[in-house]
Amino acid sequence: MLDALDSISDSLTKETAFTLAVAVLVLGLVASYLAWRLTHSLFRRTGLTSTVEGTTVERTAGRFGTSTAGIIGMLFALLVYAFAMLVAFNITQVFDVSAFWARIAALLPQLFVAILAIIVGFALGDRAKLAVQERLRSVKLPRASILPGLVKYSIYYVAALIALAQVGVAATALLLLLAAYAFGIVLLAAVAFKDLLAAGAAGLFLILNEPFTIGDEVRVDGQRGIVQEMTLFVTHVEADGEEHIVPNHQVFRSGIVRVRD
Amino acid sequence: MSGLSTVVDELIADVDGVLLFTTNQSTYEQFADGDLPVIVVETENAVGAESYVSLPLELSSPSERVRFGIEGAINQGLLEEDEEVIGLTQSFSESRLDTVVRVRTDEFTQTGVYDLFANSRPDAEVVRDVFEVAIELGRKGQKGKPVGALFVVGDAGTVMNKSRPLSYNPFEKSHVDVGDPIVNVMLKEFSRLDGAFVISDSGKIVSAYRYLEPGAEGVEIPKGLGARHMAGGAITRDTTAIAIVLSESDGMVRAFKAGSLVLELDPEAY
Numbered sequence: 001m002l003d004a005l006d007s008i009s010d011s012l013t014k015e016t017a018f019t020l021a022v023a024v025l026v027l028g029l030v031a032s033y034l035a036w037r038l039t040h041s042l043f044r045r046t047g048l049t050s051t052v053e054g055t056t057v058e059r060t061a062g063r064f065g066t067s068t069a070g071i072i073g074m075l076f077a078l079l080v081y082a083f084a085m086l087v088a089f090n091i092t093q094v095f096d097v098s099a100f101w102a103r104i105a106a107l108l109p110q111l112f113v114a115i116l117a118i119i120v121g122f123a124l125g126d127r128a129k130l131a132v133q134e135r136l137r138s139v140k141l142p143r144a145s146i147l148p149g150l151v152k153y154s155i156y157y158v159a160a161l162i163a164l165a166q167v168g169v170a171a172t173a174l175l176l177l178l179a180a181y182a183f184g185i186v187l188l189a190a191v192a193f194k195d196l197l198a199a200g201a202a203g204l205f206l207i208l209n210e211p212f213t214i215g216d217e218v219r220v221d222g223q224r225g226i227v228q229e230m231t232l233f234v235t236h237v238e239a240d241g242e243e244h245i246v247p248n249h250q251v252f253r254s255g256i257v258r259v260r261d
Numbered sequence: 262m263s264g265l266s267t268v269v270d271e272l273i274a275d276v277d278g279v280l281l282f283t284t285n286q287s288t289y290e291q292f293a294d295g296d297l298p299v300i301v302v303e304t305e306n307a308v309g310a311e312s313y314v315s316l317p318l319e320l321s322s323p324s325e326r327v328r329f330g331i332e333g334a335i336n337q338g339l340l341e342e343d344e345e346v347i348g349l350t351q352s353f354s355e356s357r358l359d360t361v362v363r364v365r366t367d368e369f370t371q372t373g374v375y376d377l378f379a380n381s382r383p384d385a386e387v388v389r390d391v392f393e394v395a396i397e398l399g400r401k402g403q404k405g406k407p408v409g410a411l412f413v414v415g416d417a418g419t420v421m422n423k424s425r426p427l428s429y430n431p432f433e434k435s436h437v438d439v440g441d442p443i444v445n446v447m448l449k450e451f452s453r454l455d456g457a458f459v460i461s462d463s464g465k466i467v468s469a470y471r472y473l474e475p476g477a478e479g480v481e482i483p484k485g486l487g488a489r490h491m492a493g494g495a496i497t498r499d500t501t502a503i504a505i506v507l508s509e510s511d512g513m514v515r516a517f518k519a520g521s522l523v524l525e526l527d528p529e530a531y
Contacts, residue, residue, distance in 0.1 A: 210434055214467045215421025226418035229461050236462075238418060 021088040028084020032077035039073035055126035057119055068123060072116065079112045107167075114166035121159015125152040154181075195247065196233060202252035203232040212258055219257035221250045272363050277344035280330045282316075282351060283358060284308065300339050302330035312339050317378040317389045321530040323350045323360050331366050332375035342367045373523045377516055382501045383415035387464035390440035392526075394448050395507045395514045399528030403453055409509030410452040411493050413473070416502040417461035423499060424471040427456045431469050438464040457492070475499040480520050493517050 043049050052058045052068045061067050066074070086105055129152035136144050161178060164171040207230060212218050216227050218237065223246060225239030235251050237244045278298045283289060289308035292299045301310035304319060314333035320326045327348040334340040348362035378385045391412045402408055413420050431451060437444045439460055448458065448466070456470040475495040482494045486508065493504030498520030506515050507528075516524040 207436060213433075214417045214461055214465070216418075217422075226422060228416070228418040229463055229465070231463070 017092050021092040024084055024088045024091065028081050028088070031084065032081040035080045036073040036077040039076050040069050043069035043072075051127065052123045055123045055130075057122045057126070068119065072119060075112060075115055079108060082108055110166045110168070114163040117159050117162040117166065121156055121162070125155035125159070128152060128155055195249065198249035199233045199247045201249070203230075203234075203248035206230060206235070206248055206251065207232065211256055217259040219259060221246045221254040224257075224259065269361075272361060273347060275345065276347045276363065278334075278340060278346045280327060280334070280346055280348040280350075281310075281358075282326060282330070282349060283356075285356070288358065298339070300330065300334050302326070302333065312337075314339070314375075315379075315385075317385055318392055318526075320526075323348070323352050323362060326350055327362050327364060328369065328372075329374055331364065332371050332373075333379070335366060335371070336375050336379065340366050373518060377503060377518050377523045381415060381503050381518065383460070383462045383503065384464065387439060387460065387462070388414060388503065388505075390464065391460060391505050392514065392516075394439065394445050395505050396526065396528040397445070398449055398452060399507045399512050399514055403449060407509055407512055408452050408507070409489055410448075410507040411457040411473075411489050412460060412505045413457050413471075413493065413496055413502050414460045414505060415462050416500045417459050417465075417467045419500045420459050420473075420496060420502050421467065421471075423475055423496065424457065424459070424473045426468070427470045427472050428454075429470070432466045433468070435466075437466050439466055440464060457496075482517075482522060486515075490515065490517075494520055494522070 049067075049069060055068075057071075058068050061071050083105070129148040132148040132151050136147065157174075157178065161171055161174055164174070212227055214227050214230065217225070218227055220235065220237060221244075223237050223239065223244040225237040225242075225244065227235065228238045228243065229236035232248070234245045234247055237246060276297065278300060279292060281289065281292055281299055281301050282303060283301065284303055284305065284307040286308050289299070289301060289310060293310070298312065299310065300312040300314060301308055302314045302316055304316045306313045306315070312334075314330050314337065316326070316329060320329060327350065330348065331340065331346065335342060340346065344366050346364060346366060348360075348364060349358045350360045350362065351358060352360040378388055381388060391414050395410060395412060398408060398410055437447070439445070439448070444466065451458070451469045454470050457473050458469050459467040459471050461467050473492045473496045475492070476499065480491065480495045480498055482490050487510070490506050490508065493506040493515075494517045496502060497504050497517045504517040506517065507513075508515065512528060514526045514528055515522055
């Protein structure tokens with residue numbers, strides 16, 4: 001595109017080129033203002049303003065007298081204006097270093113995306129931390145408080161990785177680290193939740209098909225008694241004042257004997 | 262004025278504890294700094310009090326509330342049976358403390374109303390939800406007409422074995438819990454059917470339309486109550502369930518546990 005501009009500017013006189021460049025600059029100014037406005041209204045309309053409220057990014061932005069929407073809008077406006085400037089320079093050919101400008105032009109969007117990734121990552125991380133904290137608030141377990149932080153920094157890490165990859169820094173090692181981390185989590189989860197998953201799957205069948213129901217006398221997993229409760233994960237079987245809570249996969253595996261007399 | 266302050270001074274002299282019915286943080290802190298033990302009785306522990314009795318329902322009458330607070334506090338070991346306590350609660354205002362009650366903790370016989378919620382087999386929340394349905398049904402009736410209803414909560418397996426269906430169970434193969442607003446509407450609709458609702462420990466509605474068949478010997482219920490109350494009272498003696506009965510004739514909500522009446526509420530007061 002810049003080559004095309006070059007060929008246009010070659011065919012222009014110096015005065016026309018200058019006027020055109022000024023016009024492009026003014027147009028760029030207007031466009032960047034519009035971009036800034038657009039970001040603001042987009043933030044408001046999609047409810048993003050309330051979403052980022054209370055996050056570190058928003059607070060930091062607040063300290064500089066602006067907001068997240070302001071920062072992203074500014075970035076966007078700057079990008080547009082930088083592009084306009086680029087075009088203007090090319091038309092007037094003040095500096096005849098088109099190769100240099102071409103490289104800058106290629107780098108600009110990447111830089112923009114990188115900064116955007118950082119901002120979005122920080123806001124998202126904070127939000128996720130708050131959400132997890134909210135969910136865990138009813139659980140009065142001090143050790144569970146490590147989880148929100150873990151979630152937050154995981155998201156920060158991914159955001160940083162995206163940003164680094166955008167500007168072309170070699171991040172392969174970090175990527176490998178992330179892969180190992182993700183793999184570890186998946187592996188741990190699979191091992192830890194194995195029984196729960198199996199019980200849940202069996203429970204789904206039991207609840208949907210109801211081969212037995214509350215009040216039936218059954219023998220499951222060696223326990224004979226009256227069914228008191230059926231949930232997704234466990235079945236409560238009670239006999240002689242003893243309530244056996246049997247995991248559903250065990251119910252399924254052992255088979256069910258319905259006692260009828 | 263001196264007469265008034267003498268009475269008030271006498272009222273608060275030599276008390277062993279304060280039952281505070283408040284969700285206001287600053288009110289609580291005024292008391293927490295004093296040397297009297299303070300027990301907060303409310304639907305939620307909004308003030309983060311150390312001694313706290315959870316009020317399951319918004320009991321409207323101050324005496325009911327104080328009675329519940331004392332039973333709860335004794336049950337939790339926060340109060341002894343021969344202590345003098347002050348209850349600070351609301352009679353007319355919604356949130357402002359406007360009533361001072363002085364009561365000896367053994368002044369009345371314990372009805373087990375705290376026990377009904379805290380130490381029953383079904384979850385306290387389930388009991389509360391069923392109460393709320395019964396109260397609402399009692400207040401509004403079914404399409405404006407007074408209705409009766411019988412909810413048997415907890416020990417559902419045994420209850421099902423001590424009862425028989427009157428017709429098809431509308432809740433068969435459904436997995437709905439009491440407390441869900443839509444389900445409460447369903448419960449109200451089905452209340453025009455005769456028979457009992459059976460609800461499990463965790464609040465699952467097991468069946469409607471059940472005819473309870475417990476042995477009714479030795480069940481003491483107040484005179485004047487009918488077959489619904491008798492059936493409800495009797496089933497709680499034979500099982501570990503509790504029964505919540507809405508009377509069609511006088512519109513009261515009554516709760517039975519272990520064969521005896523524990524709580525009587527007027528839905529109109531809510």
